Amino acid sequence: MVDTSDMVIFWAVVMARFLIPLTIPRYPLPGVLACLILDGIDQTIFQLFTSLPLEGYQSYDKSLDVYYLTITYLSTLRNWSNLYAFKLNRFLFYYRLVGVAVFELTQLRPLLLVFPNTFEYFFIFYETIRLKWDPKVLTKSKLITAAALIWIFVKLPQEYWIHVAQLDTTDWIRANPSNAIILIAYAAFLLGMAWWLVRDLPPTRPGLEIAATPVVAAPAVPPTPKIGNEQRERLIDNSVIEKIVLISLITIIFAQILPGVRASNLQLATGMAVLIIINTALSHWLARRGTHWKSIMREFVVMSAVNLGIVLAFNFLLPRYDGSINLFNTLFFVLLLTLNITLYDRYKVLHVRNHKTEIGS
Known part of the structure; x- marks a missing residue:
């Protein structure tokens, strides 16, 4: 017990x-x-x-x-105010997400070396710069250099150590305490590269910018009483495509790591397709009825209820086709997925508003 x-x-x-x-x-x-x-x-x-x-x-x-x-x-x-940094980080995020999805499908550990999690450390680099500088001082060449250095000297060694060699740093040091000197020397080398990267930046600003700029309110979008043909066509735009890709990759990963799943790939694909279609249609319907801050909780509650209903229906139907899921674990993972979808809907609106001129150029 x-x-x-x-x-x-x-x-x-x-x-x-x-x-x-x-x-x-x-x-x-x-x-x-x-x-x-x-x-x-x-x-x-x-x-x-x-x-x-x-x-x-x-x-x-x-x-x-x-x-x-x-x-x-x-x-x-x-x-993020630096649009090029955002685009580069978006590539790094999806590159890693694709790698994780393929790994979960194949269980080939070297894939995690091919698709390293450079995204997370590039994010830390950018936010560290933002503490003392306006991130717009980061040029394209400096951003690409930073991503390359993180990829080669931080993530590749780490991914190899953890996922390919499957070594434990604590055990490695315990086996030979002098190995700690190697780690210290390598850390000093990384700090030296970081200093070289930022040495020519403008003077720092006073204080530390720890918090992001508060969002008082998202831009209000009045309800659309009537949707014409042109407006209907806009339902399938870059935002919808990105959200479908995002939901698909996360769902594939969750489906593969979900304990207690006994379903064919076709059954999982069908469930994923239903989830994507309903969530995309519903989020568009909600967005067209106002996106002020009061609606974020409403969207999360409604989307959660819909997704939980889909999971319950899937749980009911699968046994009829020799399949099954662990209902509790599935509901937990769907809650995580729903929160991600809700935040995407919210923050995508802010991103488009803040970078409207740059995105359109």
Whole structure:
């Protein structure tokens, strides 16, 4: 029988990993660093303070990783003033997401080396610069150089160490304490590269810009009483296409790591297609009836109810076709997905408003 204190600790960690990412849009650097640290120590917490088997946590761990990285990307829609940095980071995010999806389908660990998580560290680089400078001082060449240095000297070694060699740094140092000197020297090398990259930036501004600019209200879009043919055509625009891609990749990843799933690829693809179509149509319908801040909770509640209904219907129908899902875990992952969709709808509006001239040029 599972000890009550073990379950309290388990759900405290899970809820922390669910709630802390929600701080990233307002406090980008502290929020993402807190997520990064918690992701690194959560299993250590379980080992030290509980007797829970960690195998059951793996699916939660992977899905919460995707969840917080997606919110990190969505925060760039809300906050980033340097449009080229945003576009570069968007590529890095989707490149990694595709890699994770392919890995979950094939279980080929070297793929994680081919598709490194450069996105997260590039985000940290940008937000670190924003502490003391206006990020618009970052030129295209400097941004590309930063991404390349992070890719080659930070993420490739890390991805190889963790996912290919499958080594543990603590054990490596414990086996030979002098190995710590190698790590210190490499850290000094990385700091030297960082200094070289920012050495010619303009003088810093006073203080630290830790918080992102507050959003008083999203731009209000009045209800459209009548939609003509031209307006109907606009329902399929770049935003819709991106959201379909985003939802598809996240759903593929969640479906593969979902414990207790017994369904064919066709059944999963059908469920995913239904989810995408209904969510896209519903979010458009809601967006056309006003996007002021009061509607964000309404959209989340409505989308959650719809998605939960889809999952319940899927749970009811699958046994008729020799399939099954773990209902509780599926509902948990759908909640994460729904929150990502809601934030995308919200922040995409702000991104288009803030970069309307640059996007149109």
